[in-house]
Amino acid sequence: ILNVEQSPQSLHVQEGDSTNFTCSFPSSNFYALHWYRWETAKSPEALFVMTLNGDEKKKGRISATLNTKEGYSYLYIKGSQPEDSATYLCAFQSTADSWGKLQFGAGTQVVVTP
Amino acid sequence: DTGVSQNPRHKITKRGQNVTFRCDPISEHNRLYWYRQTLGQGPEFLTYFQNEAQLEKSRLLSDRFSAERPKGSFSTLEIQRTEQGDSAMYLCASSLGHGSDTQYFGPGTRLTVL
Numbered sequence: 001i002l003n004v005e006q007s008p009q010s011l012h013v014q015e016g017d018s019t020n021f022t023c024s025f026p027s028s029n030f031y032a033l034h035w036y037r038w039e040t041a042k043s044p045e046a047l048f049v050m051t052l053n054g055d056e057k058k059k060g061r062i063s064a065t066l067n068t069k070e071g072y073s074y075l076y077i078k079g080s081q082p083e084d085s086a087t088y089l090c091a092f093q094s095t096a097d098s099w100g101k102l103q104f105g106a107g108t109q110v111v112v113t114p
Numbered sequence: 115d116t117g118v119s120q121n122p123r124h125k126i127t128k129r130g131q132n133v134t135f136r137c138d139p140i141s142e143h144n145r146l147y148w149y150r151q152t153l154g155q156g157p158e159f160l161t162y163f164q165n166e167a168q169l170e171k172s173r174l175l176s177d178r179f180s181a182e183r184p185k186g187s188f189s190t191l192e193i194q195r196t197e198q199g200d201s202a203m204y205l206c207a208s209s210l211g212h213g214s215d216t217q218y219f220g221p222g223t224r225l226t227v228l
Contacts, residue, residue, distance in 0.1 A: 004156070032214035043117065044157075044205070044219040051214050089156055098213045100145055101170065104156030 004092045006105035013080045013112050020076040021108040023090030027071035032093040034102060035064055035075055039086045047075075047088075080112045116140060118220035120206050126226045127196055134192045135223045139208030146189050147217060148181060150174065151203040160204075163189060164211065196227045 005024045013019045025033065035047040048057040053068040061078045077084055087109045091102035119138045127133050139146050144165050149157035160179070162170040165186035175181075178196075183189040193200055203224050207217040 006156075034216070036219070041221070043221045046216045046218060049214055049216055091156070093214060099164075099170070100147060100162060100209060100213070100215075100217065101159045102147075102149075102157075102217065104149075104158070106154060106156045 004090060004103050004105040006088075006090060006108050008108060009106070010109040010111070013077075013084075013110060015080060015082060015112055015114045017080055018076065018078045019080060019110070020074050021088065021110075023073045023075070023105055025071050025073070025090070025092040025103075025105075026094070027069060029094040029096060030068045030071075030092075031095045031098050033066055033068075033073050034091040034093065035073070036089040036091065037062075037086045038089060038107070044089065075108075077110070080110075082112050082114055085110055085112045118206060118208055118218050120204075120220035120223050122223060123221060124224045124226075126228065128228050129196060129198060131196055132192065132194045133196060133225065134190055135204055135206075135225075137189045137191070137206030137208075137220060139188070139206070140218055142210070143208035143218070144186065144211045145209045145215075145217075146183055147207045147209075148189070148191055149205040149207065151205060151222075152201075157203075157205055160191075193225075196225075198227050201225055201227045 036044040038044040050066040055066040087107040146163045148160040151157040163183040203222045209215040
């Protein structure tokens with residue numbers, strides 16, 4: 001993987017269901033992996049910054065795992081609610097860009113229907 | 115509100131005109147970033163300031179683009195002789211200044227070039 005890829009591109013979830021999606025990134029020169037939630041007409045909201053292989057982070061009903069050796073991260077939403085509808089972006093930070101440049105995926109758009 | 119602010123939120127201009135956007139970062143943050151997002155893509159890095167010094171510029175930043183951060187506070191991004199391909203969402207982010215620090219984003223300026 002040379003670029004940051006997110007899958008699926010979009011998904012529809014029924015309220016109350018759980019879901020997960022993937023971020024794939026280069027497995028070499030890893031420095032950090034960032035997750036953001038971006039609702040329409042709002043600022044992207046930072047969810048997690050993950051730096052260590054095996055990291056697991058949790059914020060409310062949202063959690064994320066990190067595998068730097070194989071270059072992927074999963075984001076999980078448990079018991080989806082309509083307010084979880086947003087585009088979820090992951091961003092890879094390489095060791096060469098430790099000063100801060102983020103390389104974003106195209107996002108996974110999540111729509112939660114009541 | 116102590117978050118990152120951007121003005122204007124929307125800008126419509128005719129091809130060939132100059133436009134300027136402003137970003138006000140979180141006050142104690144010494145790092146400031148500009149990104150650009152086009153339809154269907156994730157945000158792409160444009161440039162980075164540490165205090166008032168512009169330390170990195172992407173190859174995406176043609177000579178029609180210029181950014182400043184006088185006195186290390188707010189920043190401006192100017193596009194001269196706009197082209198239709200400049201139509202995008204321009205995002206600003208700031209961080210405290212440690213490697214993998216969270217970058218806090220503003221709501222963006224949506225530019226439409228007619």
